[in-house]
Amino acid sequence: MHGVRRARQTQEALEAKRLKDQSKLRDYLALSDDVLARKKQKDWSREALRATTQLLQVNPEFYTIWNYRRHILVNGIFPESTPEQIQDLLKDDLSLTMAALKIHPKVYWIWTHRGWCLNNVPSGPGVDGEGDPRGWEKELWNQELFVVEKLLDADPRNFHAWSYRRVVLASLPVSKPETSELAYTTRKIESNFSNFSAWHQRSKVLSSLWSTGRLDQTKSKEEEFDLVQNAMYTDPRDQSVWIYHRWLIGSEILDREIAVIQSLLEEETHSKWCMESLVHYKRLLLHNHAALVDKSALTRDCIHLLEQLRKVDPGRRARYDEIEITRL
Amino acid sequence: MSHETNPLLIPLHVSYIQNLGKNKNDLIYHLTAHLRMNAIYWGLTALCTMNHREALDRDEMIDYVMSCWDEETGGFGAHPDHDAHILSTLSAIQILVTQDAIGRLDIDRVVKFILSLQQPSGVFAGDSFGEIDTRFSYIAVNALSLLGRLGDLDVEKTVSYIAQCRNFDGGFGSRIGAESHAGQVFVCCAALTILDRLDEIDTPTLSWWLAERQLPNGGLNGRPEKLEDVCYSFWVLASLSMLKKVHYIDSDKLISFILSAQDPEGGGIADRPGDMPDVFHTHFGIAGLSLLGYPGLVDIDPVYCMPAALIETLGLRKGWQSLERRMR
Numbered sequence: 001m002h003g004v005r006r007a008r009q010t011q012e013a014l015e016a017k018r019l020k021d022q023s024k025l026r027d028y029l030a031l032s033d034d035v036l037a038r039k040k041q042k043d044w045s046r047e048a049l050r051a052t053t054q055l056l057q058v059n060p061e062f063y064t065i066w067n068y069r070r071h072i073l074v075n076g077i078f079p080e081s082t083p084e085q086i087q088d089l090l091k092d093d094l095s096l097t098m099a100a101l102k103i104h105p106k107v108y109w110i111w112t113h114r115g116w117c118l119n120n121v122p123s124g125p126g127v128d129g130e131g132d133p134r135g136w137e138k139e140l141w142n143q144e145l146f147v148v149e150k151l152l153d154a155d156p157r158n159f160h161a162w163s164y165r166r167v168v169l170a171s172l173p174v175s176k177p178e179t180s181e182l183a184y185t186t187r188k189i190e191s192n193f194s195n196f197s198a199w200h201q202r203s204k205v206l207s208s209l210w211s212t213g214r215l216d217q218t219k220s221k222e223e224e225f226d227l228v229q230n231a232m233y234t235d236p237r238d239q240s241v242w243i244y245h246r247w248l249i250g251s252e253i254l255d256r257e258i259a260v261i262q263s264l265l266e267e268e269t270h271s272k273w274c275m276e277s278l279v280h281y282k283r284l285l286l287h288n289h290a291a292l293v294d295k296s297a298l299t300r301d302c303i304h305l306l307e308q309l310r311k312v313d314p315g316r317r318a319r320y321d322e323i324e325i326t327r328l
Numbered sequence: 329m330s331h332e333t334n335p336l337l338i339p340l341h342v343s344y345i346q347n348l349g350k351n352k353n354d355l356i357y358h359l360t361a362h363l364r365m366n367a368i369y370w371g372l373t374a375l376c377t378m379n380h381r382e383a384l385d386r387d388e389m390i391d392y393v394m395s396c397w398d399e400e401t402g403g404f405g406a407h408p409d410h411d412a413h414i415l416s417t418l419s420a421i422q423i424l425v426t427q428d429a430i431g432r433l434d435i436d437r438v439v440k441f442i443l444s445l446q447q448p449s450g451v452f453a454g455d456s457f458g459e460i461d462t463r464f465s466y467i468a469v470n471a472l473s474l475l476g477r478l479g480d481l482d483v484e485k486t487v488s489y490i491a492q493c494r495n496f497d498g499g500f501g502s503r504i505g506a507e508s509h510a511g512q513v514f515v516c517c518a519a520l521t522i523l524d525r526l527d528e529i530d531t532p533t534l535s536w537w538l539a540e541r542q543l544p545n546g547g548l549n550g551r552p553e554k555l556e557d558v559c560y561s562f563w564v565l566a567s568l569s570m571l572k573k574v575h576y577i578d579s580d581k582l583i584s585f586i587l588s589a590q591d592p593e594g595g596g597i598a599d600r601p602g603d604m605p606d607v608f609h610t611h612f613g614i615a616g617l618s619l620l621g622y623p624g625l626v627d628i629d630p631v632y633c634m635p636a637a638l639i640e641t642l643g644l645r646k647g648w649q650s651l652e653r654r655m656r
Contacts, residue, residue, distance in 0.1 A: 001606040002557070002599050006591060021355045028358060036409045059359050064411040067457060112459045157554065163506050194553040200507040203496060239540060239552045247496045290530035291498050 031055050032062075039068045044076025053096060060100040063109040069093075070116060083122040087136050090117045094140070098147065105151060111160050115167060118144060138173045145172070149184075156188060156195050166201075178214070181205050186227075193231040196240035203247050224248050251289040254281055272313045275305045279323065286328070299328055333587045336617060337595065338624070341610060342380045344595030345371045348607055349384070361407045365396055369419035370611035372426060376635045377614050379626050381426075390429045393420050401456075402434070402441035413455045414445055418467040422634055425474050425642075439477045442468050446482065450489030451503070461502045462493055466515035470632060473522050473644060483523055490516050491528045498533030510541060510550040514563035518631045521570045521646050531571050538564050539576040546581030547600065557599045558589050558609045561616030566630035569619055569648040579620045579651060586613045621651035 009017075035055050038048045052069045055062065073093075078086055097114045104110060121140055123133040132138070145168050151161045169181065182205050188198035206224070209215035228248060231241040258281050265274040282298050282305075306324045310317040348371060351357045360367070368389060375383050395408045396416065403412030404420035417438065424430050445453045445468065452464035465486055472478050493500045493516060499508025500516035513534070520528050541548045541564045547556025548564045561582060568574045588601045589609070596605025597613035618628040627636035630648050639645050 001604050001609075004604040006598065006602055006604045008593065018353065022353075025353070025355045025358065028355065032358070040409070061359075062362050063413065064362070064405065064409075067411050067455070070457070108459065112457065115459075116457065157551070159502070159507055159509060159551075163502060166503075166505050196552040197507050200495070204505055243497050243537075243552060250496075291494060291496050291533050295527070 028058060031058070035065060035068070039064075042071075042075075044072045046077065048072050049077065056096065056100070060104055060110055061107050066109050066113045070113070083124045083136075086120075086122045087124065090121060090140070093117045101151065105155060105158055106160055108160070111164055114144075115164070118171070134173050141168065141172050144168050145176075152188070156192060157197050159197065162197050162201065178205050178209055182209065189227070189231075193234055194238050194240050196243065199240050199244040203244065221248065221252070251285055251292055254285050254289070257281060258285075270312050272309065275309050275312070279305045279309070283323075283328070302328055333584050334590060334592050336587060336614070336622060336624070337590055337592060338378050338380070340592075340595035341590075341597070341614070342375065342378060342383050342595075344591075344605070344610065345375060345607060346383055362410060363406060365393070365404060365406045365416035365419045365423075367607050368392070369422050370607045372423055373628070373634060374607070374611040374614045376426065377618050377626050377628050379624075386427055386429075389423065390427055390432060393423050394432055396420065402437035403455075404438075411455065412441065414442065414452065414464050414467050414471075415454060417441065418471045421471050421474055422632075426634060426638065430475075433475075435475050435477070439472065439475060439480060442471055443480060446485070450482070450485035450487075452486075462490055462500060462512055462519075463502065463515050465490060466519040469519040469522050474632070474642070478522075483525075487520065487523060487525050487528060490519055494528070494530070497537050498530045498535075499537050507551065508537065510538070510548070510560050510563045510567070513538065514567050517567045517570050521631050521648070522644075524646075526570070529571070531573075535568065535571050535573040535576055538568050538571075538573070542577045542582065546578065546583075546585035548577070548582065555600070556585065558586055558597055558616070559599065559612040561586055562612040562619070562630075562633070565616050565619045565650075566633070569630040569650045570646070572647075572649040574619065574649065574651055583617060583620055583622060586617055589613065619650040621654045623654045623656050625653075627653070 031051070031054060035048075035051050038051065049069065049072050052065050052072065055065050056069070073089065077089065081089065094114065094117055097110050097117070100107070100110045101114075118140055121137045124136050125131055126133045126135060145165075148161055148165045148168055151158060152165070155161070169176065182202065185198045185202040185205065188195050189202070206215070206220065210217040210220065225248065228241055228245050231238070232245070235241075258278065261274050261278055261281070265271055265278065268274060279302050282302050285293050286295060286298050286302075303324060306320045309320050313320075348367070372381070372384060372389070375381050393404070396405045396410070397420070398405055398412040401412040403414065403417040405412050406416040410416075421430075421433070421438070424433055445455070445464065447453060447458075447460060450465075451460045451462065452468045453460050454464050469478070469481070469486065472481050489504075490500065492504045493502070493506065493512070495501060495508045497508050499510075499513045501507050501509060502512050506512070517529060517534075520526055540552070541550070541560060543549060543556050545556060547558070548560040549556050550560045550563070565574060565577075568576060586597065589598045589603070590596070591598065591605045594605070596607070597610040598605045599609050614625070615628050615633060618625040619630060627650070628634070629636040629639040629645065630650065631646050632639050632644065636645070
């Protein structure tokens with residue numbers, strides 16, 4: 001139970017509430033017993049489907065009933081439905097889950113059922129080369145992005161919604177450019193600098209845009225520093241901004257210099273100073289930026305370099321041994 | 329500790345937990361049936377931590393747990409006739425291990441159920457419908473370890489998925505790309521601890537992020553710029569224990585905060601002061617107090633969230649460190 005205030009009630013008030021709840025309780029138990037009995041008999045009829053709707057409207061956290069509902073649809077109702085009818089049934093379930101999410105935006109099972117609906121959209125409306133066979137899929141997934149934005153407007157930190165958003169973005173039949181997701185995080189951040197969920201998403205999108213070269217890293221980083229400094233000055237107590245700042249500074253200088261020395265080493269294959277410096281800087285990466293790097297690859301590189309160093313610089317091999325044994 | 333705060337009201341919390349099973353005429357009791365197995369585990373573990381294990385009837389509890397076993401899948405549901413899910417399966421195993429009744433279990437069938445949920449990516453699903461989450465990976469690792477069957481697990485694949493959920497802030501999310509969250513940090517740290525793979529954790533960065541979860545009022549939040557909540561007392565502290573950094577937070581202030589969220593009349597602990605208590609926050613509040621060395625409590629193992637002496641007897645204790653037990 002989260003955020004429900006404790007009200008001290010008299011014994012009489014509690015008793016009165018219990019009496020009032022008695023008829024609700026009887027109805028609920030009767031409904032729940034009925035649905036569970038149908039489930040046991042593998043009743044996959046429309047009547048059973050209606051009963052699950054009723055029960056889930058009262059208690060959308062009853063995961064067993066969401067499971068049963070999917071079994072009814074897949075085994076009982078879809079096989080005797082046209083693609084149009086299946087599409088309509090799925091739309092009904094999207095409305096049902098939408099209503100539930102408005103009241104219970106953090107219940108995992110509801111989000112799961114929504115995802116299932118979208119993954120079961122039939123081909124259509126086009127058939128036999130006429131019209132778009134992925135038309136329905138496109139319609140529902142695009143609509144889903146809009147739905148998730150509504151839910152993030154209501155609670156911009158809902159991590160279920162953010163997580164689901166990433167699933168939607170990855171599943172869109174026609175993918176959106178990542179620059180539009182970058183713009184979305186800008187809007188979220190500008191409306192509230194404290195929204196670390198948006199800063200987090202931004203770090204992921206930028207990493208991808210930079211690594212694929214779709215955004216010029218140097219120029220883009222400068223813009224990021226502007227944004228972050230603006231936020232810092234707005235509220236220096238806000239930790240979202242400082243955490244993002246740490247990511248932004250990252251390991252840029254080390255990465256750049258390691259690349260320069262690495263290419264020099266390719267020309268000067270026996271250069272002790274290239275190797276010694278590479279070990280030093282790679283160890284800095286390992287120790288200070290462990291979360292950003294491939295630790296096992298870097299460790300392997302260092303071991304290989306130290307092995308070469310022992311050959312080209314045998315007088316200091318004891319030091320190289322020690323680094324390998326104690327400080328990698 | 330401030331003067332207005334009550335000490336831990338152990339007798340009151342014990343009777344609060346005892347009474348939870350006696351509210352069968354309340355609507356809310358039935359609306360939360362999907363959490364029953366977890367609730368029994370929370371209640372039992374809280375009682376063990378307060379040294380009152382005998383407050384709930386052992387045989388009745390074991391019979392109830394066994395009545396939730398789903399013969400068909402090999403897993404446990406949350407309540408008789410509810411579908412098997414990995415969440416309730418772990419709680420069932422934890423209860424049976426704590427009650428020294430593991431002999432009642434068809435271990436091979438349960439292990440088979442758990443292993444069947446691992447996905448090609450290495451992450452675990454919660455049930456056959458395929459919702460994935462690093463919580464489920466931890467549950468699988470924890471359960472297999474308690475059953476002495478870690479040897480059946482593809483460790484590399486399991487670790488590899490968790491490692492890919494690590495973010496630049498040192499924390500972990502529910503899936504690849506998801507924002508760091510203290511609950512997910514706990515499950516990932518604990519899974520890696522059980523598998524002896526703490527090398528996948530960037531300890532300095534993660535301990536910094538965890539230490540920043542403490543707010544001026546002493547409580548801990550689960551993500552940057554969010555509200556405090558008693559349940560994070562356990563998830564953050566347990567993670568810090570595994571990293572041997574519990575001293576990074578102000579323990580006096582956190583103890584006061586947890587104590588101030590008690591219901592001094594009806595018993596139980598709430599998410600924050602003045603709110604309605606529930607068994608989930610009661611358990612995690614008391615578990616947090618145990619890790620902070622609160623006097624009179626029994627040690628809890630932060631990795632398995634079960635009595636520490638029991639985990640030690642099973643030979644499963646890892647190298648964590650909580651605060652020393654205070655005398656008063």
